[in-house]
Amino acid sequence: xxxxxxxxxxxxxxxxxxxxxxxxxxxxxxxxxxxxxxxxxxxxxxxxxxxxxxxxxxxxxxxxxxxxxxxxxxxxxxxxxxxxxxxxxxxxxxxxxxxxxxxxxxxxxxxxxxxxxxxxxxxxxxxxxxxxxxxxxxxxxxxxxxxxxxxxxxxxxxxxxxxxxxxxxxxxxxxxxxxxxxxxxxxxxxxxxxxxxxxxxxxxxxxxxxxxxxxxxxxxxxxxxxxxxxxxxxxxxxxxxxxxxxxxxxxxxxxxxxxxxxxxxxxxxxxxxxxxxxxxxxxxxxxxxxxxxxxxxxxxxxxxxxxxxxxxxxxxxxxxxxxxxxxxxxxxxxxxxxxxxxxxxxxxxxxx
Numbered sequence: 001x002x003x004x005x006x007x008x009x010x011x012x013x014x015x016x017x018x019x020x021x022x023x024x025x026x027x028x029x030x031x032x033x034x035x036x037x038x039x040x041x042x043x044x045x046x047x048x049x050x051x052x053x054x055x056x057x058x059x060x061x062x063x064x065x066x067x068x069x070x071x072x073x074x075x076x077x078x079x080x081x082x083x084x085x086x087x088x089x090x091x092x093x094x095x096x097x098x099x100x101x102x103x104x105x106x107x108x109x110x111x112x113x114x115x116x117x118x119x120x121x122x123x124x125x126x127x128x129x130x131x132x133x134x135x136x137x138x139x140x141x142x143x144x145x146x147x148x149x150x151x152x153x154x155x156x157x158x159x160x161x162x163x164x165x166x167x168x169x170x171x172x173x174x175x176x177x178x179x180x181x182x183x184x185x186x187x188x189x190x191x192x193x194x195x196x197x198x199x200x201x202x203x204x205x206x207x208x209x210x211x212x213x214x215x216x217x218x219x220x221x222x223x224x225x226x227x228x229x230x231x232x233x234x235x236x237x238x239x240x241x242x243x244x245x246x247x248x249x250x251x252x253x254x255x256x257x258x259x260x261x262x263x264x265x266x267x268x269x270x271x272x273x274x275x276x277x278x279x280x281x282x283x284x285x286x287x288x289x290x291x292x293x294x295x296x297x298x299x300x301x302x303x304x305x306x307x308x309x310x311x312x313x314x315x316x317x318x319x320x321x322x323x324x325x326x327x328x329x330x331x332x333x334x335x336x337x338x339x340x341x342x343x344x345x346x347x348x349x350x351x352x
Contacts, residue, residue: 052165052173053077055086055096056131059161066130067094069142072105084166085110091119092127092139092148096172113170114185118149118192118319120231133159135174135182148230152191153183194230196316196324199237199247200281203312218245220276220292223254228317235261235317237279243268243298245279245289247323262323262336264289266299266343283310285325285333301325302342303334 055075058065067073067086074083077098085097085105099110116129116139126142134156139149153174162182163175174183202216215224215237224237228249236253238246243266250258266289268277277298279289286304290297303325313333314326323336 051168052163052175053084054163054165055084055172056137056164057161058131058133058135058163060133062161066128068128069126072108074099074102074105084113086129088127088129088139089119090126092125093117093119094129094137094139094149096166113166114172116149116190118190119321120148131162131164131174133162135162135176137164137174137183146193148193150191151183151188153188155182192319194228195319196314196326197226197228197230197235198314198316199224199226199235199323200287200315201312202281202283202285202314217278217280219278223256225254234258239277239279239289241276242266243277243289245299247317261317261321264299264341268298281313281315281325283313285309285313285327287315287325287334296344298344300342301334302340305333 053075054064056062056064056066064073067088069088069090072085072087074085076083081100083099083101083105085095085099085108087095087097087105087108089095089108094116095108095112096114097105097108097110097112099105104110118139127139127148128142129137129139131137132154134154135158136154137151138147140147151174155176160177162177165173165175167173169186171184171186173181173185175181200215200218218224218237218239220239220241223239226235226237228235231249233249233251234253236248236250236256236258238248238253238256240246240256244263245266246256246263247261248256248258249261252258264279275291275293277289278292279287279299281287282304284304284306287301288297289299305327312328316324316326318324318335320337324332325334326332
């Protein structure tokens with residue numbers, strides 16, 4: 001088989017060579033000689049660098065079209081003592097590393113060149129990553145057709161050979177039979193299934209809710225249950241009696257049982273007058289826990305965008321199992337793993 005880098009080089013030469021019309025053979029020879037010199041000057045560094053380096057190839061006969069969990073794959077780098085390692089972690093993260101040995105690859109140790117950025121922190125499944133014949137690289141659950149991550153580079157009904165290659169600058173690309181770069185890790189954004197998952201929406205008006213399928217408020221003893229298709233389970237928003245707002249994953253999450261995704265850490269005694277708490281995503285972008293009657297707040301994300309802002313915000317679950325509040329343009333204004341929250345003193349809770 002012709003190495004991929006020579007195939008691409010030959011393609012570039014054939015499509016780049018102009019039709020030269022001259023009046024004599026001497027001019028033609030000099031023009032062709034100059035063109036050949038310029039072409040050599042441009043392509044020689046890539047040839048000497050032995051790149052792009054083929055990592056995966058689509059096609060039913062290709063032996064290197066997929067990587068499975070527990071079965072990493074190594075590709076020797078030409079004229080180097082290092083290897084390129086393709087690795088699928090147990091959390092579904094697809095990784096490409098430069099390693100010194102097969103053992104380092106099996107232990108997931110090396111210089112990280114690319115990773116999908118996707119991690120299922122509580123998953124008990126195994127996954128594999130495949131370069132498909134439509135040009136898409138997809139990570140799926142083993143024994144299932146359910147995808148969890150993909151490059152979103154499908155060329156539709158096209159069935160042909162594609163290559164995942166490592167470029168000279170250590171970026172990765174998917175190229176087709178014409179040598180066209182259809183996806184590049186430095187340029188394009190992949191897609192994650194069912195993420196972000198919307199948990200709550202604020203309402204843009206004071207009238208009837210515009211998004212009746214989503215709640216803007218979670219009441220005590222009235223948890224909200226949302227199907228998490230990615231994990232094939234449920235996500236519940238739970239308001240505890242002590243004020244703590246929790247996001248729980250599991251089949252019994254309505255009873256506040258399961259894997260804890262997030263909690264505010266609020267532990268306040270119940271008010272003497274029997275008031276309970278509720279948590280609301282407000283129209284200014286703030287997520288706030290308040291007393292039901294007095295409306296005094298106990299906890300807030302402190303992400304309010306100002307008193308004049310009245311729009312739809314969303315509380316979402318991200319691909320990394322963090323919570324985020326995003327505006328109508330998809331801009332993150334608060335994220336649970338990066339931004340602080342605000343607490344009111346138990347005996348000095350501030351009014352509405």
